[in-house]
Amino acid sequence: MDKLKDYLSINFKRAFKSVRFNYRQYLCFFAAVFVVQMFFWTLTFSTDTDKDNIRRVAEDNYEHHIIIRYMNGQQYTILNNEVYYSQFESQRAYDSVEFEVYNDMIGRTTYTAYVTLADIKSAGQAFEKDFIRPMRVNANEFDVTYTPLYDYEYGSGLTRESTTQYWLLMALMTVLSILLLMALYNIRINHYKFLYGVYMTCGADFRKLFNTAVWELLMISLMTFLPSMIVSILSMVFVYRSVGVAFHFVLSAVLKVALFNLIAVIFSVWLPMKWMAHKAPMSLIVAQDNSNLVTSPRRSFRILGRKMPLHYESFSTWRFRVYFVKLIATATAFSALFLCGLYIRQMVMTNLATPIEEFQLSAAEDIDDGTVEMIMAVDGVRYCWWENTMMASLNSDHILLTAAQGSSAAGYTVPSEENAAYPIATNQYQYTALDKPLLDMIVQNDLYEIEGDPYSVLTQKNTVLISDSIANTKMFDFKPGDKIILASFAYRNGKIDGKQLNAQELLRQQIMQFGFEYTEYTIGAVIHNSEAGAFLTFGIPNDTYETLADTKAIRQNVSVFVEPDATTEEMSEANEEIRSLMSFHSGYKVKQMGGHLERTLLYMQNLPTRVMILAVLILIICPLVWFFSQTLFYAKRRPEMDVLRSFGTTERELQGVHRVSGAYMAVISIFISLILAYSASGLVFLFCNRLMSSLGIGAGTRYEFYISVPALISCIVISMACGYLSSTIPFLFYRARLRREQRTGVIERTDIQ
Amino acid sequence: MIDNLNKKEDERRVILEVTDVIKQYRQYDAVVTAVNRASFKIYEGEFVAIIGSSGSGKSTLLHICAGLDKPNAGEIAIRGQKITDMSPDELARFRGNFVGMVFQTHNLIPQFTALENILIPTTMCNKPEYKYEENLKKLVATLNIGERLHHLPSELSGGQQQRVAIARALINLPLLVFADEPTGNLDRKNADEVLELLLETKRVIGQTLVMVTHDLSIARRADRILKMDNGVLSPMMPSDLAKWGS
Numbered sequence: 001m002d003k004l005k006d007y008l009s010i011n012f013k014r015a016f017k018s019v020r021f022n023y024r025q026y027l028c029f030f031a032a033v034f035v036v037q038m039f040f041w042t043l044t045f046s047t048d049t050d051k052d053n054i055r056r057v058a059e060d061n062y063e064h065h066i067i068i069r070y071m072n073g074q075q076y077t078i079l080n081n082e083v084y085y086s087q088f089e090s091q092r093a094y095d096s097v098e099f100e101v102y103n104d105m106i107g108r109t110t111y112t113a114y115v116t117l118a119d120i121k122s123a124g125q126a127f128e129k130d131f132i133r134p135m136r137v138n139a140n141e142f143d144v145t146y147t148p149l150y151d152y153e154y155g156s157g158l159t160r161e162s163t164t165q166y167w168l169l170m171a172l173m174t175v176l177s178i179l180l181l182m183a184l185y186n187i188r189i190n191h192y193k194f195l196y197g198v199y200m201t202c203g204a205d206f207r208k209l210f211n212t213a214v215w216e217l218l219m220i221s222l223m224t225f226l227p228s229m230i231v232s233i234l235s236m237v238f239v240y241r242s243v244g245v246a247f248h249f250v251l252s253a254v255l256k257v258a259l260f261n262l263i264a265v266i267f268s269v270w271l272p273m274k275w276m277a278h279k280a281p282m283s284l285i286v287a288q289d290n291s292n293l294v295t296s297p298r299r300s301f302r303i304l305g306r307k308m309p310l311h312y313e314s315f316s317t318w319r320f321r322v323y324f325v326k327l328i329a330t331a332t333a334f335s336a337l338f339l340c341g342l343y344i345r346q347m348v349m350t351n352l353a354t355p356i357e358e359f360q361l362s363a364a365e366d367i368d369d370g371t372v373e374m375i376m377a378v379d380g381v382r383y384c385w386w387e388n389t390m391m392a393s394l395n396s397d398h399i400l401l402t403a404a405q406g407s408s409a410a411g412y413t414v415p416s417e418e419n420a421a422y423p424i425a426t427n428q429y430q431y432t433a434l435d436k437p438l439l440d441m442i443v444q445n446d447l448y449e450i451e452g453d454p455y456s457v458l459t460q461k462n463t464v465l466i467s468d469s470i471a472n473t474k475m476f477d478f479k480p481g482d483k484i485i486l487a488s489f490a491y492r493n494g495k496i497d498g499k500q501l502n503a504q505e506l507l508r509q510q511i512m513q514f515g516f517e518y519t520e521y522t523i524g525a526v527i528h529n530s531e532a533g534a535f536l537t538f539g540i541p542n543d544t545y546e547t548l549a550d551t552k553a554i555r556q557n558v559s560v561f562v563e564p565d566a567t568t569e570e571m572s573e574a575n576e577e578i579r580s581l582m583s584f585h586s587g588y589k590v591k592q593m594g595g596h597l598e599r600t601l602l603y604m605q606n607l608p609t610r611v612m613i614l615a616v617l618i619l620i621i622c623p624l625v626w627f628f629s630q631t632l633f634y635a636k637r638r639p640e641m642d643v644l645r646s647f648g649t650t651e652r653e654l655q656g657v658h659r660v661s662g663a664y665m666a667v668i669s670i671f672i673s674l675i676l677a678y679s680a681s682g683l684v685f686l687f688c689n690r691l692m693s694s695l696g697i698g699a700g701t702r703y704e705f706y707i708s709v710p711a712l713i714s715c716i717v718i719s720m721a722c723g724y725l726s727s728t729i730p731f732l733f734y735r736a737r738l739r740r741e742q743r744t745g746v747i748e749r750t751d752i753q
Numbered sequence: 754m755i756d757n758l759n760k761k762e763d764e765r766r767v768i769l770e771v772t773d774v775i776k777q778y779r780q781y782d783a784v785v786t787a788v789n790r791a792s793f794k795i796y797e798g799e800f801v802a803i804i805g806s807s808g809s810g811k812s813t814l815l816h817i818c819a820g821l822d823k824p825n826a827g828e829i830a831i832r833g834q835k836i837t838d839m840s841p842d843e844l845a846r847f848r849g850n851f852v853g854m855v856f857q858t859h860n861l862i863p864q865f866t867a868l869e870n871i872l873i874p875t876t877m878c879n880k881p882e883y884k885y886e887e888n889l890k891k892l893v894a895t896l897n898i899g900e901r902l903h904h905l906p907s908e909l910s911g912g913q914q915q916r917v918a919i920a921r922a923l924i925n926l927p928l929l930v931f932a933d934e935p936t937g938n939l940d941r942k943n944a945d946e947v948l949e950l951l952l953e954t955k956r957v958i959g960q961t962l963v964m965v966t967h968d969l970s971i972a973r974r975a976d977r978i979l980k981m982d983n984g985v986l987s988p989m990m991p992s993d994l995a996k997w998g999s
Contacts, residue, residue, distance in 0.1 A: 640862050
């Protein structure tokens with residue numbers, strides 16, 4: 001123990017001296033470590049507060065752990081008996097079970113049980129086994145709901161989601177922090193190669209270099225730990241207070257942040273130091289000036305007759321081009337990440353504004369129009385949705401398209417010779433039954449961006465409402481009035497082995513082996529922004545659907561979507577009203593999905609502001625990188641400026657050298673900023689909109705490509721300003737030094753070691 | 754005899770006149786006098802060596818004479834123009850037009866090739882009456898660096914770097930060349946070569962050369978030797994050189 005104490009004490013003292021002595025060199029690292037710690041604090045504090053919110057909401061709104069609905073008399077008796085017989089057991093699974101009796105309008109009686117478990121960790125499964133399972137012997141399907149209170153106490157549902165999300169985000173932030181610190185450390189190593197070369201000549205190996213660097217960064221981390229915590233707490237208090245939620249502090253946050261900080265520090269130093277330790281010391285020592293940053297020319301410029309400072313610095317900039325491009329790319333990458341943050345914020349806001357699927361209605365037969373209309377009229381309900389769909393491939397059907405219609409959907413189509421005018425075939429679509437109420441729902445609630453008249457499907461023969469996207473991406477080029485051919489399976493000529501084939505290969509075989517009946521369809525309307533999914537919508541009237549799909553189009557399941565900003569009280573009333581309306585019919589059931597509760601918690605998280613704070617923190621890194629690198633770069637150019645001065649360059653011309661360089665930096669940074677901003681946002685778009693939807697994650701949401709133009713302009717302006725100022729401010733220091741020298745007569749050292 | 758000598762000297766044109774120059778540095782609480790009331794004249798076409806032990810103030814004196822540093826007191830005139838009265842920018846332009854400087858460390862600019870480094874002074878002090886191409890050819894031939902012109906400084910040897918630095922100092926055809934231990938970082942063979950080249954270019958172009966050195970074999974070849982000792986400058990006879998060296 002004493003040994004460890006001594007070890008820590010010696011290393012921290014040594015690191016403290018080094019950091020204090022070279023504090024100017026480390027200013028940038030202070031800022032960077034502060035930002036990194038802010039990442040960690042922000043995420044940790046917000047997760048702790050969110051979990052506390054889940055607890056409060058669950059405890060405020062739910063008294064029971066399990067609700068069992070729609071039990072018939074026999075099931076009620078079974079459950080009641082089980083409860084009765086076990087009531088005197090010392091270790092029974094439940095604390096209390098309360099029953100409610102419902103008599104619906106047609107005289108049918110159903111029972112509801114509200115269960116409070118004794119010990120949530122062990123009793124949940126025991127209750128399922130001993131109390132719920134015996135009721136399943138009866139054919140009647142009852143509905144078991146585990147409430148958010150159960151989820152919270154058991155650590156499942158939203159609580160588990162929140163914990164998983166926390167560790168994933170912390171891992172992501174750690175990677176980002178490592179990249180940031182590594183970028184800065186690389187800059188430092190690049191400029192201090194000479195010094196490291198001298199250390200290595202004197203016997204410093206990887207271990208020594210690594211240890212020194214890690215302890216120095218840990219020292220910096222220690223110094224910024226408390227300030228970053230205080231700033232984070234203040235910002236989190238602001239975030240949560242703005243949505244009326246109390247900030248919740250958990251002491252374990254300190255340990256978590258310290259741990260992730262340690263990981264980030266160790267890994268960010270390890271790789272650059274490993275890379276350097278493999279270098280020959282001489283290759284580092286020769287880099288005393290900026291010669292290691294020069295891109296070899298092999299050809300000289302025609303310098304004769306050229307002027308200071310424009311030509312001089314233009315040539316210099318060209319020779320330092322690789323260094324400049326790397327620097328600009330590194331710095332602007334962080335502004336591109338800021339834009340990605342804003343994009344994610346936009347996605348969060350899109351999600352928050354989307355109606356919530358809160359209730360699912362089900363029935364053994366068709367849910368009638370009147371009930372749907374009455375439910376639509378309930379306060380807080382936005383719209384109802386139902387669908388009857390069937391994949392065309394199950395029927396061995398396909399559609400034939402013109403070359404223009406399917407030219408960009410190569411991954412989903414196969415060539416076909418069935419009709420020369422329609423050389424492309426696809427079975428990546430599903431038949432969807434349409435009726436007037438459903439079309440009214442779509443049109444009145446503006447659910448899709450539709451081109452053409454969707455009602456033409458009902459009024460004109462062989463007319464289809466078709467979508468053009470697969471996995472959130474426009475793949476087909478359809479226009480209202482276009483013709484397509486529906487090839488419906490008619491007979492079999494030969495046999496195919498579908499087990500070994502992928503979807504396209506299977507269709508190719510089907511076209512060869514099967515016979516089809518061809519019907520020309522007119523596209524009545526096109527849906528341009530259908531949700532993610534692997535199939536096109538092929539919308540047809542109910543009767544046509546029943547013919548093609550060979551199944552009845554009935555409204556057996558209806559989803560009820562509620563307003564995104566509906567209050568808890570509104571939802572409670574809506575729940576009562578919908579259940580009351582549904583009780584008019586035999587076999588109609590209502591299931592509450594809990595979407596509204598999730599949305600309430602999401603509002604309480606104030607995610608848009610939190611994402612904004614993280615994005616701004618990332619943006620702060622951009623000027624850090626600029627100024628850190630350029631300060632070191634120009635410090636090494638001071639001897640060059642002295643030489644120019646000794647050969648007759650005036651102060652104004654030297655200023656011009658810096659200004660020209662700054663102007664180049666500013667101009668180049670515009671292009672690199674634009675390229676990186678669009679590339680990064682494009683990657684986010686592809687990831688969230690395409691990759692995630694193709695994996696079935698968040699498949700219901702379709703995001704538009706988004707770059708906030710004011711933010712983009714701000715980023716460009718910041719990059720330009722940083723580029724220009726990081727080149728021109730060093731001249732102010734140089735001039736101040738000249739002035740001091742002139743005043744005091746003392747020549748100051750120009751090196752940066 | 755002495756009167757005659759003085760008369761003969763005065764007939765020659767003075768190119769550098771240093772009068773009562775004092776340079777002091779403050780080091781913590783102590784004041785160090787690097788140059789203590791130095792006064793001397795240098796005539797056109799002369800080769801003057803300033804010798805002295807390390808830290809004696811000879812480089813400081815050279816930098817002051819070249820206008821790279823300011824004295825605390827005293828005057829310096831080059832061709833009758835008092836450089837101590839000039840503004841920093843006037844002085845910079847003056848240096849560009851009339852003074853060439855060869856540093857002990859070559860101080861080549863890393864991002865420019867040898868050829869570009871040589872031509873850099875022309876970008877700021879272009880003398881239209883001069884034909885730089887001819888001068889460049891002459892310098893390149895004399896300094897034997899023709900094959901290395903398109904290489905970066907980091908790709909050149911120490912001797913080659915110093916030759917490029919000399920060519921750079923001479924490209925503007927300065928009247929007065931200051932060299933601060935130009936052979937200090939070179940081996941004997943390279944040092945002799947560089948000295949020969951400096952003397953050769955001095956002869957070809959007709960410049961005045963003031964060189965700081967502690968290499969006695971170089972000092973012996975000077976027209977005159979000035980000795981610096983703890984900031985105090987004094988003339989030195991060649992006969993004293995052997996004694997000083999020992």
